[in-house]
Amino acid sequence: MAQGKLTTGFRNRIRDWALRRQGADALPLTLAARRIYILPTRAGWTFAMLIVVMFIAGMNYDNGLALLFTFWLTGFALVAMVQTQRNLAGTQLLSAGAAPAFAGDHVAIAIVVSTRGAAADLRLSCEDAAPSESVPASGSADDMPQLHIEVRRRGHWHAPPLRLTSTAPFGLFRTWTWLTLDISTLVYPRLAGNLAIPESPGVDGGAANMVNNQDELAWLRDFRDGDSPRQVAWKAYARGAPLLVREYRGYAMASRDFDFSALRDPDVEARLSQLARWCVDAAARGEHWTLRLPDSPPLTGAGPEHLEQCLQKLALHGMRGSAAA
């Protein structure tokens, strides 16, 4: 939307007023009429002009049919207004979530909504963020408007005020509501750094062990929480079998050591980025590693949960509240 600075400022002031008026939102939330705004779109203004012109023509020709047509279109436009407004009014926001992301990437926000009758045609946007991609989910049982917002700095991230918009069904009106949902997530350090991954002291490279493991399938057993996904028999599951896990004989560990103090880059952020990169790489290889950061005990382990813990530590390094998990 190309808008002048003046209008943008004006719009922001209206938005801030509206946000103050409605306060913070807690889920699940049913959108009430008093917080829903509606204005004609450009197409709507054109349609209004059309109706005026038609009315004048019908009056001038004293033509009942033309006037009937005009009045019908007027009613149509009003129906369109109500129907557009009903896309939001009474709609329930059930849950909202955002996935953690790496700095420089996009945080994906999704809201699960439950609408009246046919799936509403909703779009999520954010005026503060840079022009962002917003993807209306189409045809889903519960519509899930999504929004990707670019994030630049690591640490805690809170979603800015969002705008939930709809122009359906005729595009003559745009209805919207501002949302201040408590959506927060962590932004991990930017994945960067090209230093070679440190070798693990005293243990052979893990890759060879992994290959051995793959060779010796022992049996299949029922799935238990905490099992590695790599061992689940997915082909069997897709065919309709219950979740089964492949058991292998023998499992050797490789362990690497990622130490903050061992890095020489004077820039703390660059060091964190390098550590994040290594953690991600090690996890991708299914390896075992230890992350050492100053002022906190070393984290040793493997797998996604370990990676998650490491990235959280890296995201919050040197920030207040870093002790929180």
Add this chain to the structure above:
Amino acid sequence: MNRSVKPVPTNIMLASFASGVLLHIDRAPPWCLGVALAALIWHWLYSRGRLRPAATALRVIVTLALLAGIAATFRTFNGLSAGTAFLLVMGAAKLLETRTQRDVAVVATVSLVLVLAACLDRQSLLRLPLYLASGWTALATIAAIGGARTSTSAVRAFGAAGGALLLALPLAALCFVLVPRMQGALWSMPASERGQTGLADEMSPGSISELSVSEDIAFRARFEGAAPPVAQRYWRGPVLHDFDGYTWRRQAGTGATQQQPVPTSAPLRYHVLLEPTGRVYLFGIDSIASIQGRRNFRTFDGQILAALPVTETLAYDGVSYLQTRFDGALSTTGRRLDTQLPSGRNLRSIALARELRARATSDRQYSMMVLDYFRAAGFEYTLTPPLLDQDSVDDLIFNTRRGFCGHFASAYATLMRAAGVPARVVTGYLGGAWNPIGGYYAVRQSQAHAWTEIWIDGEGWVRVDPTAVVAPERVQQGGSELLARSGSALNSLFGDAGWLRDLRDSWDAANNWWQERIVKFNRSAQLDLLRRLGLEHIDYLGMALLLAGGAVLWGLMLWAVSMRGPRGTTPDALGRTWNRFLALLASRGIGIAAHEGPRAIAARAVARLPAAAADIGSFASRYEQLRFGTAEQSESAIRAMRAQLRRIARATTANRR
């Protein structure tokens, strides 16, 4: 915004413009229709990738050329025909550059205006379905681009537009009745220049019988009180004075002083709905005292002429007197005008007239003798009279002896004039068939008639209908029954079937209702309706209040209707957990299709998010068991699922890269 990446709904847009063009296919200049058709075909091929997009320069040149074409064809952009042609070519030009949603909206708008132009142009009930279909398609086009969805199916678009139209109908009716109408136009429009059927300015032998095969409605009439008998229902129209021996014509100048009839009976009041004639004649029961509803004036010979040609259906009220007398004498100019005959023509008839007049004692007796002569001469009344030569009256009386009303009126007037009795030919309609469904008399072109008026000193102008002595049944029954025997195509096919007449009556009544109540719903009709609704003294404020109240009621109705419909039920704890799972997947870029079950969703999610595969699979299995299986929904089960959800969230974050 990413509006432009949405695909353009080509088919529905083309259908919308094509249907708009279709409404004007018989009226618009052929080259405009050609341009519109070419643009439709071009865009269709373009949308299928067969053609490259038109260059901007080309589009500009084409657009300017089309504008020049309009200017050259019409010499104006004002008026309905020029405006319609303008819309056609501009819509066509827009099709050359339809790439964005906004272009589609422009084409849909043009289509809507084309419907409006069609409404202004022609309002027959028969065309109404066309207008509806066209308008609906245009609004469906708007619906197809209305939302944020990447594509809207045609069925869905038509459904949305149709539903909204139905909901809008009550408000449309309310506004139609209550929005105050103006008297007269804001600015004048160029009159349309179209030939209509109906009585012409002149009458030659056979011209009325040509008319009489037409079953078109000339006008409809409703009487206040009892209608006069059919033999009295002479609807007076053009009065003809100039005779060249073959053709009767109107008198161009005024020539004679007015002879005003003095009423000697009670006034007869009636309401007429006149179909467009393209001429100025207003018809009324003989003799017409006054007509109200359209600016008109009265000529010296008692015709009522509208100030402007009747190019649209016209409603007016008439007052007539069945019996009148004339005081005073005919002026010299008037006598000269209505006794002159072309020299050297119809000589045998003139000789006959002189012979008969010599035997009569008075003009009055002479006129009766000529009628007797007509009765005795064995004339035959026929719809298909033989062609007459230049001395048409001689040919009729002494030769063919077969004719239609116009022939006998012409012959009678000639015989009168030859004897010095002032006579003129009056054309109009006789009769009118009662339509029991509509409660009015339908006067058709087949009931066109011609008779004479002669001046008798002391009595004034007297109507004499020679057809009444030749074919009394014509005057007694009206035209259409006679026609049945003469055999029109329709009647010979079905016979005089009762159901056919009922069908025709019903259709005609519907048409009449449509014309009178919808198309011609003007200020006076509005006031009349409000009066009959008991709102006799309502003023503008009252109408506005009534309108506002009705609109509020309609709004409430609309609100109630839109509240209805399957409300998404509030999900239980399990449902909420599942929704969170879906939200999580959505935030990871995995959309869910409506038809997908938990297992299919899980399989897809696993493929995209292998890091969390185990938890996703187990989560989906649990959901399935709890929701559809026999497992008991317990808090601990939900808690376990939530824990899984958290693990999925964690596991899938690190692996987004």
